[in-house]
Each structure stands twice: as structure tokens, then as C-alpha cells.
Amino acid sequence: MGLAIEGVGVTAGGRTILQNVTARIAPGTLVAVIGPNGAGKSTLVKAMSGERRPAVGRVRLHGDDVSALAPAELAMQRAVLPQATSIAFPFTVFEIVGLGLRQRAGVDAAMRRLEVRRALAAVDLEGFGERLYQRLSGGEQQRVQLARVLCQIGKPVADDRAKLLILDEPTSSLDVRHQIAVLSIARRFADEGGLAVAVLHDLNLAVGFSDRLMVLEGGRLVADGKPEELLEGPMLAETFGTRMVVIKPPGWARPAVLPDLPRLDPQPR
């Protein structure tokens, strides 16, 4: 059970984007997908979410091929936070978050209000209900979308089946406090038995929050394992093509990674 990625390969226009990616993700796990730009992270997300049927292999959620499930059925078991969502029409924040509840059966008006309010509180946007989505900052919009996604997915586990929460670069336009808040939500989702996958660029957030790192490079899964273990070798530095310093601040549960910045000569006086 859980999420099974079985020999997934994706090609587009004759170019190979993903090649033979295989992994299993058990319920209760938060996986961070990392890798340099163009490594195939977004394509892997599309394959996992059922949005893109792989040319080779398949992705199965609790045994069901995700690209064969009916969209409505899939939507009850997995939700996806997109990178950025701009809209052209004047919807209020309440209305956007409420869209996440549309596919769920048996949600009456009172319950909708309650769930939307809870989701907004979870992303630190209490009192934003009547604001127009278009007028919010990029980071606020991203958090509204997360609230919508939380409404869609509901509880991390239903009928003994773990649900799948996919976050595609959830922290890209957030300040530090909200980066931590958003990943804490994903962490809690996994801790309560759900399956969580987050594409991340910030290695420290990836190392700090995830149970496991999946490292993509050139469309291949080049490493897959516990963050602490992956940090020991030269693997990450080679993948990203830059030297890195791993430090373990006293009292920290997990190490931190610093890119080795080019030495800047002091300005001549």
C-alpha cells in the first residue's frame, strides 16, 4: 500500500524528461523531491498526481493506477498545491478556498464555513475571507491555495487509506516564517498517517522537515534516502554542481547545509 512509482518514464517531443524512476512511499512519510532546475521534478509531480500518463511504467496509489482513476475519485484521495495560480476574475478568498469543498459530498453551508475558516486559520490568513484574491501578494495567494487544497483533501486518512498531498514548490514566494508554517502543515499531515510529497529548492527545509529525500538529476532518480545519510557523501554537491558545507549546530536535531559562496575580496580602501 502507499504510493508506488514503478519504472516511470516520460518523454516529450522526442526528449526524455523522466527515465525509469522507481520508488515506494509508505503512509506517514513526508518526502522531499529535490534536484537542480530541469531535473524533471515538476514532471514527476504530474505523473504522481495523475495529470500526466507516463509513456512507460505507472504510478499506483494503494494499488490503483492514478492515470486510470476517474478524476472525481482521484480528487478525493489526492490534492495538489500548484506552484502559482493567478486568476482573471474577482473571486473572494472565501470563494476560492470553498472551491476545494465542491467535490466533497454532503458538505452543507454551515460545514463549509467552518472548514474554510479552519483552513484559513491553518495558513495564518484569518480574517482574509472577504478580500479579493487578485489583490493579495504572491505569498498570500500561495497560502490561500494551500487552504483550498487542505479543504479538498480533508483528513490525512479515510477508510484506512492514506491520502496523498502533493506540494509543488510550496515555499517559493513565502517569507521564512511562512515557509516553516507551510512545511509544518505537510509534516503534521504525514505524522497523522497521510502521504506527503513536496518539491523543494531550499535544502535546509528539505533536510529539516522530510523523512526522506528523492534526488532527481537529468530525469533520473540519482539518490533516495534519509536526509542525514545523503548529506554525508559528496552526492548532493555533485548533483547541484556547487560545493556545500554541512554543519551541525549544537542542539539541532538535523544538520544544516550551506552553499560554499565565492570568496569576495574586501573592497580596496
Place this chain on the structure above:
Amino acid sequence: MSALSGTPAMNRAPGERSLVQAAALALLAFGVLATAVLAIGTGPSALSPSRVIGILAAGPKSAAFPLGEVVIVWQIRLPRAIMAALIGAMLALGGAVMQGLFRNPLADPAILGVSNGAALGAVSMIVLGGGALAPVTAILGSYALPLAAFAGALTATLILYAIATREGLTSVATMLLAGIALAAFAAALMGYLAFLSDDTQLRDITFWNLGGLGGVTWEKVVISGPIMLVVLASAPMLARGLDALVLGEAEAFHMGLRVERLKRLAILLVAAATGLAVAVSGTIGFVGIVVPHLLRLAVGADHRFLLPASCLGGALLLLVADIGARLLVAPAELPIGIITAAIGAPFFLWLLMRRRDFEGF
């Protein structure tokens, strides 16, 4: 606490607009009825609203009123008012659905060549219906013209969508430019058909280009009305899907929607609404962009509200425009398309200018 939460107003969440929207729908519906009464009273022999209501209530064969007035109300102005309302509803609905499909408030069947496609279909039937297209006319009879308009509108919408949308992303610049080219091309073909046509056909074509509700009879209402009602009735099916599509095609899929099916339905509906309207009244512009936009600004963009409200708002606008068309140059009558364009074109420019408030293209 429980006493307070019992009242809907106290329970309403900030940003939830369903109550306001229900009130707006009721107000619009009342407005349509009231304006229809005014429209029926307007004309060379003016009738007061109470007299119009009296004649309508008494029935078409009543002897309680002068025969002339009964005939004017029942045979001439009532079918015209019904048609004006239905066509306004079609135009605004076509606009609202097209904007949802393209995820852009600037999409409009009249601006992007869909109406011209429909007019080209209709004009082809007028000019060639006795000649090259005679077999079609023979089979379809009075339905040939509306169907030709539908086919023209469908072709135009499909071409536009194929050009402007790549992998789920719609380029607004491409959409507008493709629409202009499409409209120009259809206009060129219509010009050629006009060149081929005789005097009577030419007058019909001119009428089509300006748009008008003259010559609406019960016969036309009976032919097009029921199909228009079917289109109106099927619109709510799209509402949920269009709401999800607001976020993007991928996001709509993530939320459980069959996106391809939704897009096909939306294209069909746009083509049907535009084709039906154009077949009866010619190309009447800007209703499809003005009405949905004002409603979104005033009371919200949720399609479950926007689609029915646009139908009512479009009906209201066209009834008002039709009153204007008959009053401004009385006893003559302006083509109604001139009035909607005179209101709508400046509105469209204003829209383009204030778009900078939000994100660009």
C-alpha cells in the same frame, strides 16, 4: 449564541456572497419583467404600463380593449419583447461562458469573430440557399438558417480555441489577434457573398451586419425560442466546472473535473448561444462583455450565480436597448446593434485601460 446563529445574516461568513447574489437574481428578474412591460408599451402608439398589463392579462382574443391595441400588444410587440429578452440572454450567456473557457474577461463572441462566423453561416444560407445550398434548405426548412449560423459560430470558436490555447495555457494576446483575423476573414467572405447577391438578399445581409429586432414574428419565436430555452437550461451544468477552471486546467483536473469534456461542452454552448442569437437578430455586439463584467464587479464571479445572472442581465440590457432603438429616431427605428456598440465599445476600452490594476497578460 444559538439564537444568534439562527439568522442567516449572522451566520454568513465574510467573503461569502450567496445571499447578495440571490437578491441580485431576484432584482434582475423583476427588472426584466418590468422592462418588458415598458418595451411593449413603447412605439408609435404608446401604451401605459397598466394598460399593457391589462391587455396581456385579458388574453389575445379579448374584446375588453380596442382590437388595434390587442393586436399591437399580442401580435407585434410581445413576440418582439420575448425575442429581445431571449437574444440578450443568449448573447450575455455566450460571453460569460466564453470568458470562463478562455479564463479571461476580454473574451467575447462578437469581438473575437464568433458572431461573424455565425453571420457568415447565416449569410451563406441567404445568398446560396436557393442555389448551391438548395438541398440543405430543402431538408432543414426554417431550421436551415439557425443551423448554418450555429455551424459558423462553432467553426470559429474551435479555430480560435485551437490557435489561442496551447497545453492548457491561453495567451490573451494570441486570442485577441486571432479573433481579429477571424472576424476580418469572415467579413471578407461575407463581402464576397454580398457581391454575388441580388438586391433583396443585399438588404437582408445589411440587416445582419447591423443587427436588429424588426420583423420578429411569433413564427420566429416558435422556431428559435424552444432551442434557446434548452441552451439556457443546460448552462447551469457548466457552472461548477467553469468555477474550477478559473484556477487553471491542471488545477481543475486536480479538483476532480473532466476538463476536456467541460471544454467541449463550453465550446458547444458558446456556439449554440451565439449562432441562435445571430440567426434571429444579426450581429449585436458587446452585450456578452458588458453584462458579465458588470455583474462580476458588483456581486461576484461564481459561475453558479454569474451564468443565470448574465442571462437576466443580457435580457434586461437588450430590452432597454430595443426601447432606445425605437425612441431615439422615432418614428423610424435604429438597428439595435448600433446602440449596444455605442455603449459597449467605450466600455471595452475602459476595461482595457483599468486591466493594469491586476496582473498583466
